[in-house]
Amino acid sequence: MRIGLLGFGTVGKGVYKLVAPRADMQVVRVLCRRDLELDDAAVTHNFDDILNDPTIDTVVEAIGGLHPAREYVIAAMEHGKNVVTANKAMVAVYYDELLPLAQRMGVHFRCTASVGGGIGWLSELERVRRIETVSHVGGIMNGTCNFILDSMHRTGMDYKAALAQAQALGYAEADPSTDVDGIDTWHKLIISANVGFGVSLDLNSVPVAGIRNIQASDIENFKAHGMVCKLLSTAKQQDGSYSAYVQPTLCPAGTLEASVPTNYNLITLSGNTSGRQSFYGQGAGRYPTAYNVVQDCIDCLRGRGFYCSYGKKVTVINKLKLSYYVSGATDDALEERKALNWGDAVVTRPVSIHWMHQWLDAHPGAFIAALPVEE
Amino acid sequence: MRIGLLGFGTVGKGVYKLVAPRADMQVVRVLCRRDLELDDAAVTHNFDDILNDPTIDTVVEAIGGLHPAREYVIAAMEHGKNVVTANKAMVAVYYDELLPLAQRMGVHFRCTASVGGGIGWLSELERVRRIETVSHVGGIMNGTCNFILDSMHRTGMDYKAALAQAQALGYAEADPSTDVDGIDTWHKLIISANVGFGVSLDLNSVPVAGIRNIQASDIENFKAHGMVCKLLSTAKQQDGSYSAYVQPTLCPAGTLEASVPTNYNLITLSGNTSGRQSFYGQGAGRYPTAYNVVQDCIDCLRGRGFYCSYGKKVTVINKLKLSYYVSGATDDALEERKALNWGDAVVTRPVSIHWMHQWLDAHPGAFIAALPVEE
Numbered sequence: 001m002r003i004g005l006l007g008f009g010t011v012g013k014g015v016y017k018l019v020a021p022r023a024d025m026q027v028v029r030v031l032c033r034r035d036l037e038l039d040d041a042a043v044t045h046n047f048d049d050i051l052n053d054p055t056i057d058t059v060v061e062a063i064g065g066l067h068p069a070r071e072y073v074i075a076a077m078e079h080g081k082n083v084v085t086a087n088k089a090m091v092a093v094y095y096d097e098l099l100p101l102a103q104r105m106g107v108h109f110r111c112t113a114s115v116g117g118g119i120g121w122l123s124e125l126e127r128v129r130r131i132e133t134v135s136h137v138g139g140i141m142n143g144t145c146n147f148i149l150d151s152m153h154r155t156g157m158d159y160k161a162a163l164a165q166a167q168a169l170g171y172a173e174a175d176p177s178t179d180v181d182g183i184d185t186w187h188k189l190i191i192s193a194n195v196g197f198g199v200s201l202d203l204n205s206v207p208v209a210g211i212r213n214i215q216a217s218d219i220e221n222f223k224a225h226g227m228v229c230k231l232l233s234t235a236k237q238q239d240g241s242y243s244a245y246v247q248p249t250l251c252p253a254g255t256l257e258a259s260v261p262t263n264y265n266l267i268t269l270s271g272n273t274s275g276r277q278s279f280y281g282q283g284a285g286r287y288p289t290a291y292n293v294v295q296d297c298i299d300c301l302r303g304r305g306f307y308c309s310y311g312k313k314v315t316v317i318n319k320l321k322l323s324y325y326v327s328g329a330t331d332d333a334l335e336e337r338k339a340l341n342w343g344d345a346v347v348t349r350p351v352s353i354h355w356m357h358q359w360l361d362a363h364p365g366a367f368i369a370a371l372p373v374e375e
Numbered sequence: 376m377r378i379g380l381l382g383f384g385t386v387g388k389g390v391y392k393l394v395a396p397r398a399d400m401q402v403v404r405v406l407c408r409r410d411l412e413l414d415d416a417a418v419t420h421n422f423d424d425i426l427n428d429p430t431i432d433t434v435v436e437a438i439g440g441l442h443p444a445r446e447y448v449i450a451a452m453e454h455g456k457n458v459v460t461a462n463k464a465m466v467a468v469y470y471d472e473l474l475p476l477a478q479r480m481g482v483h484f485r486c487t488a489s490v491g492g493g494i495g496w497l498s499e500l501e502r503v504r505r506i507e508t509v510s511h512v513g514g515i516m517n518g519t520c521n522f523i524l525d526s527m528h529r530t531g532m533d534y535k536a537a538l539a540q541a542q543a544l545g546y547a548e549a550d551p552s553t554d555v556d557g558i559d560t561w562h563k564l565i566i567s568a569n570v571g572f573g574v575s576l577d578l579n580s581v582p583v584a585g586i587r588n589i590q591a592s593d594i595e596n597f598k599a600h601g602m603v604c605k606l607l608s609t610a611k612q613q614d615g616s617y618s619a620y621v622q623p624t625l626c627p628a629g630t631l632e633a634s635v636p637t638n639y640n641l642i643t644l645s646g647n648t649s650g651r652q653s654f655y656g657q658g659a660g661r662y663p664t665a666y667n668v669v670q671d672c673i674d675c676l677r678g679r680g681f682y683c684s685y686g687k688k689v690t691v692i693n694k695l696k697l698s699y700y701v702s703g704a705t706d707d708a709l710e711e712r713k714a715l716n717w718g719d720a721v722v723t724r725p726v727s728i729h730w731m732h733q734w735l736d737a738h739p740g741a742f743i744a745a746l747p748v749e750e
Contacts, residue, residue, distance in 0.1 A: 118649035130673050259634040273662040274493035280653035287648040298505050
């Protein structure tokens, strides 16, 4: 395999290093803005040098963001090249464009590192679907949020201090919005549901709430009730209807989700024969991410394209009712639904997920967390 | 694929049911002691009917135990048939015989369901090894022991009551020795290490301690110190030397291992690029186990043989020193190594794993549990 590598940042450099000693693949050209000299590959500032090199059969996209990543990936596939990417935003947002194109062109398109970093999550979903129907995917998919929430829980520090610590350690970016507002988790959930259920979820029908407004006093309230707060994603299919949402969720202390420390991920599926399976590991970082990029390259070599066929477009309906913990804002509509107080915060009677997220949209300073469902 | 199925018990019946609707494989003949009529397969009491049917390309062994399972599997491979099995005892004990034979005959030999039941553990180890070196495998591999320990922890019930409950629910057998003495975990650890490290561990060099002698008072002591007791397996390789052992181990409350409930498994690997990865799921049961048997059949169809090449024979040396909790027996040698007491029990200074297991062999009524290593 002869690889054109787009980007030489955290992930790109990791891929370059992992590929270097391998006999079955070679990074031939690297697209990079900087002037750079590499032992084994030519460096270019011009994507066309990769696109028009007929000896390059596979493009590894490691520049991130929507543009020009999407345009490069589309051009690569149109030129008959396989694409391997870790770019969750691009895959989630342009799924309806990228998947049909890959199938039409007969090229391989893989993105295992886009969800769960070093965990073989999408590739295992692919394996699971050889036998069984997946009814549920979801879990803790963002290491930044988990690190912040875990720090707050363990030490009682406030959100700002925990975020600053995460930034100092390289777990959060200077602008952490994509992580703390749940957008990263939302992208990963969409991709997981698309692969797990063989559909294409309408992104805009999937509500998302993040952790930006959580306070140390919220954590104290959770602890007093034996709960640990995690940013959880959930997608379910049953009898042809689909639900999906991302929101802070209270997990009883001692459960598996509540026990996920620092920046780890824990991603779960439920299958109709294997039951519940969960996967725990490093959801980000140079080598874990590069590891699954190289795994995808090996699978391309072995003739494995995307994880599933492109499926029907699906709009999510979240009818399920949950009780929510709400702090930071209130109004008559919320007070009418109040069941009790935890400290100064409101705990609602069961309300629909749809209603709660609409209310949150109108109260951008509020924090919400779903209570666990009694099972 | 035309399958000869050996056994029609829990696993065999599950395999039959999962294969029935599939177009890519068919159970042609079933070996079963009982008189049985099946819609889609001929039933025989005579293994030769399967062995000598040239249209059968794959034998699924689901009778369990060492004999005649080993003899049937060897004969099947000698007749050029693939073998898929969930039989951990047979694979662990006859590894040095079965693996070279499969390689010599050029047949596929797979046993994913033998470790972790419904978890794709061995198949994921196979994938991991395409890229990285595995330095550690292990975890909670026996659902029966986890169920007993979890019940004791949650309710304070004694060992006998927890075992009786496990038996009533079908999680433990009438004679639970293989599970509670750690033998089942020991077999699974050997197979995991053999696949993960690409070696063949000398079984007799791997010490094992079980949970048979644990008392409700031990659990009280652990709780008082914020610990949860789990039966853990561990195998490590470093710089060409190998350690491996099975023993009850204290996990700090709130850690992932401590949070594994009821009869679930949690199996972990450490790789040099992906980091720590853990896999959680149903380690036993009809459909989870049958699920991975059928996955193996699909992999045989796709030309995938064993997970790794047969590797060199390795004797384990457990030099590591750990502190142990010891109850139920004592003597001068133990008292000399005492650091402190938890209730009536002794907690030792760090002693070698080798020494502790030798001492335990001489005190068969004792219970030991390793304290967590300070990291």
